[in-house]
Amino acid sequence: MKLNKENLDAIIIGSGIGGLVTASQLAAKGAKVLVLEKYIIPGGSGGSFKRKGYTFDVGASMIFGFGEKGYTNLLTRALKDVDEYCETIPDPVQLEYHLPNNFCISVDREYEKFIEKLIIRFPHEKDGIKKFYGTCEKVFNCLDSMPLLSIEDPSYLFKVFFKAPLSCLGLARWLPVNAGDVARKFIKDQELLKFIDIECFCWSVMPAIKTPMINAGMVFTDRHAGGINYPKGGVGKIAEKLVSGIERLGSKIRYRANVIEILLENEKAIGVKLSNGEEIFSDIIVSNSTRWDTFGLHNNDKGLIKRDNVPNSEYKWSETYKPSPSFVSLHLGVSKEVIDDSFNCHHIIVEDWDELENEKGVIFISIPTLLDSSLAPTDKHIIHAFTPSSICEWENLSRNEYLIKKEKYYSFLIEKISNILPNLRENIEHKEIGTPRTHRKFLGRFEGSYGPIPNKKLLGLLPMPFNSTKIENLYCVGDSCFPGQGLNAVAFSGYACAHKIGSKLNINNVKLPE
Ligand SMILES: Cc1cc2nc3c(=O)[nH]c(=O)nc-3n(C[C@H](O)[C@H](O)[C@H](O)COP(=O)(O)OP(=O)(O)OC[C@H]3O[C@@H](n4cnc5c(N)ncnc54)[C@H](O)[C@@H]3O)c2cc1C
Numbered sequence: 001m002k003l004n005k006e007n008l009d010a011i012i013i014g015s016g017i018g019g020l021v022t023a024s025q026l027a028a029k030g031a032k033v034l035v036l037e038k039y040i041i042p043g044g045s046g047g048s049f050k051r052k053g054y055t056f057d058v059g060a061s062m063i064f065g066f067g068e069k070g071y072t073n074l075l076t077r078a079l080k081d082v083d084e085y086c087e088t089i090p091d092p093v094q095l096e097y098h099l100p101n102n103f104c105i106s107v108d109r110e111y112e113k114f115i116e117k118l119i120i121r122f123p124h125e126k127d128g129i130k131k132f133y134g135t136c137e138k139v140f141n142c143l144d145s146m147p148l149l150s151i152e153d154p155s156y157l158f159k160v161f162f163k164a165p166l167s168c169l170g171l172a173r174w175l176p177v178n179a180g181d182v183a184r185k186f187i188k189d190q191e192l193l194k195f196i197d198i199e200c201f202c203w204s205v206m207p208a209i210k211t212p213m214i215n216a217g218m219v220f221t222d223r224h225a226g227g228i229n230y231p232k233g234g235v236g237k238i239a240e241k242l243v244s245g246i247e248r249l250g251s252k253i254r255y256r257a258n259v260i261e262i263l264l265e266n267e268k269a270i271g272v273k274l275s276n277g278e279e280i281f282s283d284i285i286v287s288n289s290t291r292w293d294t295f296g297l298h299n300n301d302k303g304l305i306k307r308d309n310v311p312n313s314e315y316k317w318s319e320t321y322k323p324s325p326s327f328v329s330l331h332l333g334v335s336k337e338v339i340d341d342s343f344n345c346h347h348i349i350v351e352d353w354d355e356l357e358n359e360k361g362v363i364f365i366s367i368p369t370l371l372d373s374s375l376a377p378t379d380k381h382i383i384h385a386f387t388p389s390s391i392c393e394w395e396n397l398s399r400n401e402y403l404i405k406k407e408k409y410y411s412f413l414i415e416k417i418s419n420i421l422p423n424l425r426e427n428i429e430h431k432e433i434g435t436p437r438t439h440r441k442f443l444g445r446f447e448g449s450y451g452p453i454p455n456k457k458l459l460g461l462l463p464m465p466f467n468s469t470k471i472e473n474l475y476c477v478g479d480s481c482f483p484g485q486g487l488n489a490v491a492f493s494g495y496a497c498a499h500k501i502g503s504k505l506n507i508n509n510v511k512l513p514e
Contacts, residue, residue, distance in 0.1 A: 006032075006034070006280075007032060008032055008033065008034050008280070008281075008282040009026065009031035009032050009033060009282065009283070009284060009505060010022075010023075010026055010031060010033045010034075010282055010283075010284040010285070010286060010501060011033070011034050011035075011036065011271070011272055011280060011282045011284070011285050011286070012033055012034070012035045012036070012286045012288060012477075013036055013259045013262075013272060013285070013286065013287045013288055013289055013304070014035075014036070014037060014038075014044065014287065014288030014289050014444070014478070015035050015037040015042035015043065015044065015239065015243070015253060015288070016043065016044030016045065016046065016288045016478050016490065017043065017044070017046045017075075017238065017239065017242075017487050017490045017491055017494065018288050018477040018478030018479065018481070018490035018491070018493045018494045018497075019035060019037075019044075019286065019288030019477060019478065019494070020035070020042060020043075020239055020242040020243065020246070020494070021074070021078045021242065021477075021490070021491045021493075021494025021495060021498070022286055022288070022475075022477050022494040022497045022498045022501075023035045023242075023246050023251060023253075023498075024078060024081065024082045024242045024245050024246050024249075024494075025078070025081065025494060025495060025498030025499070025502075026251075026498045026501060026502065026507075027082065027245070027246050027249040027250070027251040028081045028082050028245075028249065029498070029502050029505075029507040029508065029509075030507050031251075031501075031502075031505060031507060032250060032251055033246070033251040033252075034251065034252050034253075034254065034280065034282070035243075035246065035251075035252070035253040035254070036253075036254055036257035036259050036272065036274070036280075037253060037254065037255050037256075037257060038256065038257060038258035038259070038444055039255065039256075039442060039443075039444070040255050040256060041236065041239075041255070042236075042239040042240065042242070042243050042253065042255075043058065043235070043236050043238070043239030043240075044058070044239075044288075044443055044444075045058055045059035045060060045443055045445075046058070046059065046060045046235055046236075046238060046239060046487050046490075047235070047236045047239055048234035048235055048236025048237070049236070051331075051333075051430065051432065052333070052430055053333075053376065053377040053380075054331075054333045054375065054376050054377070054380070054382050054430060055233070055234040055236070055374075055375040055376075055382075056234075056331040056375075056382060056384060056432070057234060057235040057236070057366070057368065057384055058235075058236075058442075058443070059329075059443075060235055060486070060487050061230070061235055061346075061366045061368050061384060062091075062094065062095065062203075062228055062346050062366065063075070063088075063228060063229060063230060063231065063235065063238075063487060063488075064218070064219060064222045064223065064226070064228065064486065064487070064488040065222065065226065065487065065488030065491060066086075066088050066226060066227075066229035066231070067222065067225060067226015067227060067229075068226070069225075069226070070144035070145070070225070070226070071143070071144055071145065071146060071147050071148055072140070072143050072144045072148070072218060072222055072225075072226070072488070073226050074148065074488050074491035074492055074495060075238060075487060075488060075491055077513075078242065078491055078494070078495070079238070079241055079242065079245070081245075082242065082244075082245025082246065082248070082249060083245060083248070084241040084242065084244060084245045085241075086231045086232070086237050086238055086241055087231070087232040087233075088229035088230060088231050088232065089229065089230045089231075089232055089371045089372055090109070090227055090228075090229050091109070091227070091228040091229065091230055091345055091346075091371060092108065092109050093106045093107060093108055093109065093344045093345070093346075094106075094107040094108075094109070094223040094228045094346065095107055095202070095344065095345075095346035095347060095348060096344040096346070096347045096348075097195075097198060097347075097348050097350075098347060098348065098349045098350070098419070098420060099194075099195070099198065099350050100350060100351060100352060100353055101191065103121065103191070103195070105117055105118065105121065105195075106344055107223065109223070109224060109227050109228070110224065111133075111224035114224070115129060115130065115133060118192075118195075122189055122191075122192045124189065125187055125188070125189050125192050127186070128186040128187035128188070128189075128192070129186075129187070129192070131186040132182060132183050132186045132187060132196070133220060133221075135182055135186075135213075135217070136179075136213075136216055136217040136220040136221050137217070137220075137221045138170065138217070139170070139171075139174050139213060139214060139216075139217025139218070139221075140217045140218055140220075140221030140222065140225065141167070141170075141221075142164075142166075142167040142168075142170035142171045142174070142217075143167075143171065143214070143217065143218060144225070145164050145167045146160050146163060146164040146167050146168070147160065147163075147512045147513045148492055148495060148496075149495055149496060149499040149512075149513075150466070150467065150495075150496040150497070150499040150500040150503075151466060151482070151496065152466045152467065152468055152496070152500050153499060153500060153503050155503070156499065156503075156512075159512055160512065163512060171214070174213045174214055174217065174460070175212075175214060175460055175461055175462055176459035176460045176461075176462045177212075177213040177459075177460045178208065178209055178210060178211060178212060178213055178457065178458075178460055179196065179200055179208040179209075179211045179212070179213050179215075179216035180193075180196070180197075180200075180207065180208030180209030180210070180211065181209070181213075182213055182216075183196045183208050193208070194353045194356075196208045197209075197353075197356060198348065198350055198356065198362070199216075199220065200216060201356060201357075201362065202348055202362075202364070203215075203219055203485070203486055204216075204453075204484070204485065205324045205325075205388070205450050205451070205453055205485075206324075206357075206453050206454070207356065207357065209457060210453065210454050210457055210458070212460040212461040212464075212483070212484070213460055214460065214461050214483060215461070215483060215484060215486075215489065218488070218489075219486075222488070228346075230345070230368055230371045230372060232372055232374070233372070233374065233375075234368070234372075234375055235487075238487070257274055258274060258275040259272045259273070259274055259275075259289075259304060260273055260274065260275050260304070261273040261304055261305075261306070262285055262287065262294075262304045262305055262474060263279065263281075264305070264306075264309055264471065267309070267471065267472065268471070268472040268473050269284075269285040269471055269472065269473040269474035270282075270283070270285075270473070271285070272285060272304075283473055284473050284475070284501055284504070284505075285473060285474050285475070286467075286474075286475045286476070286477055286497060286501070287304065287474070287475070287476050287477070288476075288477050288478045289304065289444060289478075290323075290445055290446050290449070290451075290452075290478065290479070290480045291314060291317060291318070291452075291465075291476060291480040291481075292318065292323060292446035292447075292449075292480070293444065293445065293446050294476060295310045295311075295314040296310065297310075297314060297315065297317075297318040297446075298318070298446065305471065305474075309471065311469065311470035311471060312470075313465075313469075313470050314469075314470075317463075317465060319455065320454065320455060320458065320463050321452035321453065321454055321455060321463075321464075321480075322452070322453060322454075322455050323446055323447050323449035323451075323452065323453075324388075324449050324450045324451055324452070324453040325359070325388040325389060325390040325391075325436070325449070325450070326388075326389055326390065326391055326435075326436030326439045326440070326445075326447060326448030326449055326450065327386040327387060327388055327389055327434075327436070327439065327448075327450065328386060328387055328389045328406075328409045328413070328433065328434065328435055328436070329384065329385070329386040329433070329434040329438075329439075330383070330384070330385045330386070330410065330413050330414075330431065330432070330433055330434075331382070331383075331384055331430075331431070331432040331434070332382065332383040332384075332385070332428055332430065332431050332432075333376060333377075333380050333381075333382055333428070333429045333430030333431075334380065334381050334382075334383055334424065334427050334428050334429060335379065335380065335381075335427040335429065336379045336380055336381055337427070338381070338421055338423055338424055338427045339367060339370070339381050339421060341370070343367065343370060343421075344370075345366060345367055345368060345370045345371055346364075346365070346366050346367075347364075347365040347366075347420060348362060348363065348364055348365070349362070349363040349365070349416055349417075349419070349420070350362050350363075351416075358388075359388065359389055359390060359393065360387045360388065360389065360409075360412060361387075361388060362387065362388060363385060363386075363387050363413065363416050363417070364385065364386050364387070365383060365384070365385045365417055365420070366383070366384045366385075367381055367382065367383050367384075368382060368384070369381040369382050380429060383417070383421075383424075385413050385417055387409070387412075387413060388450075389409070389435065389436055390436065390447075391436040391437070391440065391447040391448055391449075393405075393436070394435050394436050394437050402435075402437075405435075406433045406435060407433075409433070409435075410431070410433050414428075435448075436448035450485060451479040451480065451484060451485035452479070452480050452484070452485075461482060461483055461484075464481065464482040464483065464484060465480075465481055465482065466481060466482050466496065466500070467481055467493065467496055467497040467500050468500060475497050475500065475501060476497075477490070477493050477494055477497040478490050478493060479493075481493045481496075481497075482496070
């Protein structure tokens with residue numbers, strides 16, 4: 001079956017937040033796009049699913065980028081650009097850390113409050129603390145003072161340089177730098193440096209020495225500037241509203257549309273083939289699938305681009321970046337009395353610093369019903385907990401071995417969470433356990449990975465690729481593009497991708513956004 005172009009300006013493979021922001025931005029510029037999603041709901045790792053009266057977030061639930069001011073509030077802006085709005089609930093605390101050596105600290109929305117607490121624990125590092133987080137603020141201020149569009153477009157770079165020359169120079173300075181190098185310049189205390197490591201690890205899954213300073217500046221400042229804000233009704237609301245905006249503007253999304261091949265002619269992308277044999281054509285194809293899945297980098301038979309057409313630059317990329325481990329996730333429905341109303345929403349437990357990057361080394365816990373009780377039936381809370389786990393732990397197991405292993409990880413997680421929430425085990429009303437295999441299957445992500453991490457220490461964000469690829473008319477978007485993982489980061493990638501395509505289609509506004 002062959003479908004003719006339908007006059008589609010672009011086809012977007014995947015409805016993760018990166019894919020949806022690309023689609024909604026293009027639709028807002030007047031383009032007609034088609035989003036093809038293999039699953040039954042939008043959002044990918046930024047979606048939500050419902051079970052027995054509970055609304056669970058698939059992955060992300062600590063949301064940056066929902067502020068009201070500046071330019072880094074990309075989720076607020078992306079929704080607004082398609083006349084949508086997501087009601088959000090401000091979180092007074094970004095997260096609470098439970099660390100070795102009885103070191104417990106929460107990161108308050110109010111910057112001074114957090115810094116004071118850190119100084120009380122490390123009085124001898126007062127200056128270093130202020131200088132490190134102060135430098136992060138400088139990086140953020142550069143980012144926040146210019147409209148964030150495609151760095152690949154020379155005309156944009158030219159305009160933005162004239163609008164904010166100092167910010168541009170500032171960013172150019174920080175682009176090749178990692179947060180760990182800046183931290184080490186100002187801080188000597190080893191425990192405090194470990195703390196900076198977990199501050200980075202909790203969103204970059206890397207210690208500070210491998211975490212780009214641009215991303216650290218963004219995260220460590222936006223949590224106090226725009227703040228952490230939870231979308232009412234669940235994180236999936238962001239994707240649902242982007243889809244509403246896309247459809248209202250005359251573009252479309254199709255679910256259960258599994259793209260198995262990107263079609264090329266004369267080395268140019270010309271369309272896609274679905275698993276039902278259907279072929280759909282457009283002059284522009286955007287892949288929101290990871291680079292490993294798009295180009296079959298570890299298994300040529302599984303890529304969307306046929307083996308002979310995979311550009312060498314993509315193999316080079318996969319030598320520079322490797323997939324981070326996946327997670328074992330628990331989605332629990334629990335009795336309300338287990339959790340005090342004053343408890344913080346997000347928690348991280350590390351028992352041994354040496355285990356930080358290892359299997360089960362960190363435990364992440366989120367209880368979004370503390371912010372939005374509508375996510376669970378009356379008198380219930382939801383808990384989403386996860387711990388890093390590698391796909392190789394879960395391969396080649398019999399069905400029985402797989403189920404036994406799932407229960408072992410479940411018991412491990414419940415035991416650890418019970419340290420901060422006693423009486424949990426007896427009060428669980430509903431449970432779901434996801435493994436790296438679950439993430440691979442339902443999120444369509446290579447090895448169920450959270451995203452790319454450097455194979456070795458790199459020069460900050462410099463080696464991270466932008467949206468264009470070496471295949472003409474094929475673009476990539478999402479967490480394996482600049483600037484990496486996280487909803488706000490992939491929203492940036494979506495803005496950049498739509499801008500780059502917009503300049504090719506000649507539909508970009510000549511003026512920079514307000
Ligand atoms: C457990 C977990 C917790 C997280 N916590 C946070 C957090 O608190 N805050 C935060 O900001 N970020 C968090 N993240 C990271 C964040 O969710 C991701 O970085 C981001 O959502 C990735 O977006 P993406 O656009 O790259 O696409 P994805 O989310 O990977 O979505 C890609 C979509 O494409 C579809 N697709 C793939 N291949 C095909 C194909 N061949 N045909 C059709 N469709 C296809 C998939 O089904 C999927 O829907 C978390 C992630 C995980 C897994």
